[in-house]
Amino acid sequence: MLIGKALSVQYPYLDAELALPLLSALAAGLLIGIERGWHQREQASGSRVAGIRTFTLIGGMGALVSLVAVHVSQAVAAVLLAALLVVLVTLFLRAIIGSGSRDATTMVASLVALGLGLLGGAGYPAFAIAGAAVTSFILAVRRQSHAFVKHLTRDEMQAIARYAVLSVAILPFLPDAQYGPYDAWNPFKLWLVVLLITGFSIAGYVANRLVGDRRGTIVTAMIGGAYSSTAVTASLAERLREGGGGPFSTGIALASSIMYLRVIALTAILAPVITVPITLLLGAPTLMAFVATAIAWRFETGQEAPDAPKVTRKPFALLPAFVFLAAVAGASLLVNWAQAEFGEAGGGLSLFIAGSFDVDAAIVAFSALPEGAVAPRIAALALAGTVGVNMAFKTGIVLANARWRSGRTAALALMSSLTLLIAIVLWEFIALIA
Structure with missing residues (x-):
């Protein structure tokens, strides 16, 4: 009888809702403790201030403090927390005084483990474990991070600081709503364009630093294709004109191939x-572009690629990003005005005109239109037409800079996908007006 009554009692500490916060806090402390234990593995046993077990217990203690504060007494929780902090500070001060070391990483890591434990105990287990994973990663890349900082130039450090201001100090405070004439401008999306442009520029700069100058041609084409295939084409066409073996035609073809993918990806994100x-x-022309890239690579196989020019530019410049921002804002205004004045047909035509100037600007402009303002089929046809105009423009750049003799491989690679794209666009246009 007594056993039955005992079994019928609902003990709160058997509740899964209480067990999960405690287990997540222990797991968070364990993750950080594994990294700290590995870092101190060369030290004699007993000389380490905190290892796997200590960090695990610190995380668990954080959860206990949170649970006690909710289910028992906030005063008791405060006493437990104060006692733990006193113990930690005392141990680490003794260790620092005894060894003469100024490295406070382990002490700070223990406080992070405690904070994550408190977070897990407060009902945020996923955040606690995620925070521990990020903390462990930061601690594990100590040598790489020190080497990275050591080799940073003044321009690179300033670029990091500026990009941080652009992304986290400005973007979150911009309104995500339509403003201006015809509700053409969304400050949040327009500023996001600036971040995308400067971000791509930084990515290309970093890739060149990591891979080296010798492989810079292909890396520049890959990164540049996601940023500005036109700029890559102009740069490599100049290299073709100067002569010297190298995968310059391949780079031009590759940048445009990636441009096709960029248009599809950007459309999927914004529109x-x-x-x-x-x-x-664009599916078939994209495939044709990559086939042409492979053929260009085969023609250039065996030619030793000379060193690409050393990176002398800054990681990113704001002026090109703001110029592009102005283009996007102008395209958005043009598209919204045409749609308001002439309806669906005017919106499609304005997308084509704006996109001929910059395809990405047209995509951003379309994303700002009210739902149903332009039929998806018309908008897609207009954007595909702008891609064709852009490809024709890049073919002209190659022939104008490198002439036919030096630039024929790159020009033929571009024209192969362009020809197929023109045929598909014409077929779709005829079907649309029929």
């Missing part, structure tokens, strides 16, 4: 309603 029709229009 998902036209993702399917634009993919149907």
Whole structure:
């Protein structure tokens, strides 16, 4: 009888809702403790201030403090927390005085483990474990991070600081709503364009630093294709004109191949309603572009690639990003005005005109239109047409800079996908007006 009554009692500490916070806090402390234990593995046993077990217990103690504060007494929780902090500070001060070391990483890591334990105990187990994983990673890349900072130039450090201001000090405070004439401008999305442009520029700069100058041609083409294939084409066409063996034609073809993928990806992110029709229009030309890239690579195989020019530019410049921002703002205004004045047909035509100047600007402009303002099929056709104009423009850049003799491989690679794209666009246009 007594056993039955005892079994019928609901003990709160058997509740899974209480067990999960405690287990997540222990796991968070364990993750950090594994890294700290590995870092101190060369030290004699007993000389380490905190290892796997200590960090695990610190995380668990944090959860206990949170649970006690909720279910028992806040005063008791405060006493437990104060006692733990006193013990930690005393141990670490003795260790620092005894060894003469000024490294406070382990002490700070223990406080982070405690904080994550408190977070887990407060009902945020996922955040506690995620925070521990990030903390462990930061601690584990100590040598690489020190080497990275050591080799940073003044321009690179300033670029990091500026990008941080652009991304986390400005973007979150911009309104995500339509403003201006015809509700053409969304400050949040416009500023996001600046971050994308400067981010791509930084990525290309870092890739060149990591890979080295010798492989800079292909790396520049890959990164540049996601940033500005036109700029890559102009740069490599100049290299073709100067002569010297190298994968310059391959780089031009590769940048444009990636440009096709960039258009599809950017459409999926900013204007998902036209993702399917634009993919149907650009799918075959994209495949043809990569086939042409492979053929260009085969023709250039065996030619030793000379060192690409050393990176002398700054990690990123704000002026090109703001110029592009102005283009996007102008394209958005043009598209919204045409749609308001002339309806669906005017919106499609303005997308084509704006996109001929910059395809990405047209995509951003379309994403700002009200839902249903322009039919997805018309918008996709207009954007595909702008891609064709852009490809023709890049072909002209190659022939104008490198002439036919030096630039024929790159020009033929571009024209192969362009020809197929023109045929598909014309077919779709005829079907649309029929």
